[in-house]
Amino acid sequence: MNRSRVVLSTLAALAALGLSGCGKDEPPPPPPKAAPPPPPELAIKIGHVAPLTGNIAHLGKDNENGARLAVEEINAKGVMIEGKKLRIELVGEDDQADPKTGTVVAQKLVDAKVSGVVGHLNSGTTIPASKLYADAGIPQISPSATNPTYTLQGFKTTFRVMANDVQQGKAVGDFAVKKLGAKSIAIIDDRTAYGQGLADEVEKAAKAGGAKIVAREFTKNDATDFKAILTKIKGKKPDAVFYGGMDAQAGPMAKQIKQLGISTKFLSGDGACTPELIKLAGDAAEGVYCSQAGLPVDRLTDKGFNERFKKRFNAEIQIYAPYSYDAVAVLVDAMKRANSVDPAKYLAEVPKTSYAGVTGQIAFDDKGDIKDGVITMYDVKDGKLNVIEVQGGAPAAPAAEPGKAAEAPKAEAPKAEAADAAKK
Amino acid sequence: MSAMDYEILLQQILNGLVLGSVYALVALGYTMVYGVLGLINFAHGEVVMIGALSALSAARLLQILLPGLPGPVVLLLSTLAAIPVCMALGYAIERVAYRPLRYAPRLAPLITAIGVSILLQNIAMVVWGRSYHSFPAYVSTEPFYIYGATMTPVQVVIIVVSVAMMAGLMFLVHRTKLGRAMRATAENQSVAGLMGVNINAIISITFVIGSTLAAVAGVMVAANYSIAHYYMGFVLGLKAFTAAVLGGIGNLGGAMAGGLLLGLIESLGAGYIGDLTGGFLGSNYQDVFAFFVLIVVLVFRPSGLMGERVAERA
Numbered sequence: 001m002n003r004s005r006v007v008l009s010t011l012a013a014l015a016a017l018g019l020s021g022c023g024k025d026e027p028p029p030p031p032p033k034a035a036p037p038p039p040p041e042l043a044i045k046i047g048h049v050a051p052l053t054g055n056i057a058h059l060g061k062d063n064e065n066g067a068r069l070a071v072e073e074i075n076a077k078g079v080m081i082e083g084k085k086l087r088i089e090l091v092g093e094d095d096q097a098d099p100k101t102g103t104v105v106a107q108k109l110v111d112a113k114v115s116g117v118v119g120h121l122n123s124g125t126t127i128p129a130s131k132l133y134a135d136a137g138i139p140q141i142s143p144s145a146t147n148p149t150y151t152l153q154g155f156k157t158t159f160r161v162m163a164n165d166v167q168q169g170k171a172v173g174d175f176a177v178k179k180l181g182a183k184s185i186a187i188i189d190d191r192t193a194y195g196q197g198l199a200d201e202v203e204k205a206a207k208a209g210g211a212k213i214v215a216r217e218f219t220k221n222d223a224t225d226f227k228a229i230l231t232k233i234k235g236k237k238p239d240a241v242f243y244g245g246m247d248a249q250a251g252p253m254a255k256q257i258k259q260l261g262i263s264t265k266f267l268s269g270d271g272a273c274t275p276e277l278i279k280l281a282g283d284a285a286e287g288v289y290c291s292q293a294g295l296p297v298d299r300l301t302d303k304g305f306n307e308r309f310k311k312r313f314n315a316e317i318q319i320y321a322p323y324s325y326d327a328v329a330v331l332v333d334a335m336k337r338a339n340s341v342d343p344a345k346y347l348a349e350v351p352k353t354s355y356a357g358v359t360g361q362i363a364f365d366d367k368g369d370i371k372d373g374v375i376t377m378y379d380v381k382d383g384k385l386n387v388i389e390v391q392g393g394a395p396a397a398p399a400a401e402p403g404k405a406a407e408a409p410k411a412e413a414p415k416a417e418a419a420d421a422a423k424k
Numbered sequence: 425m426s427a428m429d430y431e432i433l434l435q436q437i438l439n440g441l442v443l444g445s446v447y448a449l450v451a452l453g454y455t456m457v458y459g460v461l462g463l464i465n466f467a468h469g470e471v472v473m474i475g476a477l478s479a480l481s482a483a484r485l486l487q488i489l490l491p492g493l494p495g496p497v498v499l500l501l502s503t504l505a506a507i508p509v510c511m512a513l514g515y516a517i518e519r520v521a522y523r524p525l526r527y528a529p530r531l532a533p534l535i536t537a538i539g540v541s542i543l544l545q546n547i548a549m550v551v552w553g554r555s556y557h558s559f560p561a562y563v564s565t566e567p568f569y570i571y572g573a574t575m576t577p578v579q580v581v582i583i584v585v586s587v588a589m590m591a592g593l594m595f596l597v598h599r600t601k602l603g604r605a606m607r608a609t610a611e612n613q614s615v616a617g618l619m620g621v622n623i624n625a626i627i628s629i630t631f632v633i634g635s636t637l638a639a640v641a642g643v644m645v646a647a648n649y650s651i652a653h654y655y656m657g658f659v660l661g662l663k664a665f666t667a668a669v670l671g672g673i674g675n676l677g678g679a680m681a682g683g684l685l686l687g688l689i690e691s692l693g694a695g696y697i698g699d700l701t702g703g704f705l706g707s708n709y710q711d712v713f714a715f716f717v718l719i720v721v722l723v724f725r726p727s728g729l730m731g732e733r734v735a736e737r738a
Contacts, residue, residue, distance in 0.1 A: 057554035191708050218708035224649050227439040228694030229707045235432045261567045261574045279558050
């Protein structure tokens with residue numbers, strides 16, 4: 001019985017093969033029209049680092065989304081470098097807002113031979129990581145690290161596309177003293193490179209403006225209970241309280257200030273100036289002041305950016321997504337001008353950048369800071385961030401695209417509004 | 425001291441009592457498990473977190489289904505919804521992670537506990553997302569004044585509920601048959617078994633009771649700070665464990681005393697450490713203060729303030 005089964009199955013297989021060969025007897029189909037061969041692809045990796053876990057994961061994801069949108073749009077548009085079509089792969093990494101993890105991740109990216117890095121998010125992780133990128137000669141553009149030290153280290157590879165804390169601290173300190181009339185100020189920071197650096201700058205500016213610093217308190221970047229230090233500050237009766245740190249803590253802090261019945265003005269920096277702050281503080285967010293190291297979202301020079309972002313990620317822009325978007329674009333722009341994706345070759349082009357991004361005109365000074373950085377002061381009214389004034393910025397937006405010509409006269413109007421708002 | 429200084433002191437003490445009540449509730453969970461099993465359940469802080477987040481989800485659901493309910497009722501119902509979730513979780517952790525290792529060398533369940541803690545944090549991150557969730561003020565957070573210090577109704581509720589639950593637990597452990605069985609198991613597991621106590625059931629019940637307290641503690645922490653997120657249990661668990669050790673591990677009264685004491689130390693420490701050290705140490709060292717006290721207490725009284733009570737292992 002077995003042998004007949006073997007014979008039967010072999011016959012069946014042969015028959016199948018034979019039948020399949022039958023199709024070949026038809027006349028061969030006409031050859032397809034000769035499509036132009038797709039251009040050879042130039043695949044590169046761009047690294048992006050931000051805290052994707054932990055209490056500011058929402059900000060890290062926001063940054064990564066901005067970079068991802070840029071990569072997708074550039075890949076779709078098709079940029080030609082070295083005669084090949086550029087295809088970028090975004091290598092997104094998580095540094096958990098921890099300097100130790102930041103350096104490990106940086107080494108990982110260097111070993112992966114990325115062509116450029118957008119990141120990190122926190123100054124505290126960006127600064128240590130920058131040494132690794134500098135040693136490897138990989139250009140690094142941070143979309144959100146505002147601590148001045150980042151560009152003062154003398155590295156050729158460090159850049160940032162927003163204003164730094166020297167400018168921001170001065171703006172906030174001056175605002176508190178001159179516009180809010182605060183004579184006694186209490187300052188709290190979270191002891192990270194960012195929080196401490198910004199708080200120090202605000203202290204300098206406030207003292208220069210003639211105010212007295214009545215308390216200098218500290219917390220950690222993962223604490224949620226500030227009642228002890230706020231109670232201590234309550235005893236000093238400050239006109240204003242400034243917090244240098246992120247929204248994950250500024251929110252509860254604002255709430256606890258209200259719960260303790262402290263009547264004071266609460267200010268914070270760009271780390272806290274997000275929709276998340278309002279969500280966490282609830283109605284205690286009313287009347288809180290904060291600053292951002294860039295243009296307001298509704299004044300971005302690319303009006304469609306907000307819509308495209310929302311459509312792609314189904315989320316609101318937290319704060320720095322437009323900056324990571326521009327950072328990727330600046331890297332690619334430099335690659336285009338050097339006609340090379342090799343960091344050794346295109347690094348020299350980055351300082352010469354003059355690029356019209358969604359956040360405005362981007363050009364770097366000799367240290368890698370952005371020229372004509374903008375600081376925007378906000379307050380919270382009716383549960384929304386409301387622009388009070390915009391300081392700095394390029395004198396007039398050059399008409400690189402037709403739509404831009406309309407921006408130049410508009411740049412005057414917000415300043416006039418801001419002047420009115422400040423007069424109130 | 426001026427009147428303002430007294431007010432500040434009173435405020436710090438009140439803050440410390442609220443903080444301490446929460447630590448006490450969570451410390452009870454640690455101490456009970458250590459008492460019967462000799463195991464530090466590092467995952468307990470995560471059970472607190474799951475309690476808070478489950479209550480938040482339940483509250484959101486209630487708001488959709490029955491929009492007209494008053495705040496405190498929503499809070500009560502969502503707490504009642506979170507309790508079974510935590511009970512089931514506590515039972516599951518014991519059955520799956522700890523029971524197979526009951527007679528293994530001490531290190532194995534310890535590492536497993538840490539592993540369960542990480543696992544729960546990541547599950548919570550996947551289920552509820554990474555961002556901080558705003559826990560609405562179902563009980564008012566508007567301050568009222570007591571002799572110049574402020575308190576909010578939420579804080580009063582926290583203290584009252586904590587005291588009630590601790591009293592309930594003491595009654596259970598000292599005046600009921602179940603409590604006697606628990607104490608017997610804690611004293612000597614094998615002999616208790618010989619006396620007719622169902623050891624496995626008692627251990628499971630211990631975990632379940634601890635998880636109930638954890639669920640309530642989680643809701644209270646979330647209501648007090650108006651925040652719930654996947655990482656909130658870790659540091660809280662660590663501090664509550666410290667409180668349990670401070671008061672004497674395995675000792676229920678010790679856990680409560682340790683919790684309250686730790687809360688007060690943290691609050692007063694953060695408030696006065698700057699003045700005490702002449703500005704050398706700032707308020708970001710408030711944890712140092714608490715752990716320093718722990719070390720001093722353990723050096724002079726190794727079994728904690730009220731003495732430890734651990735099962736005898738034959």
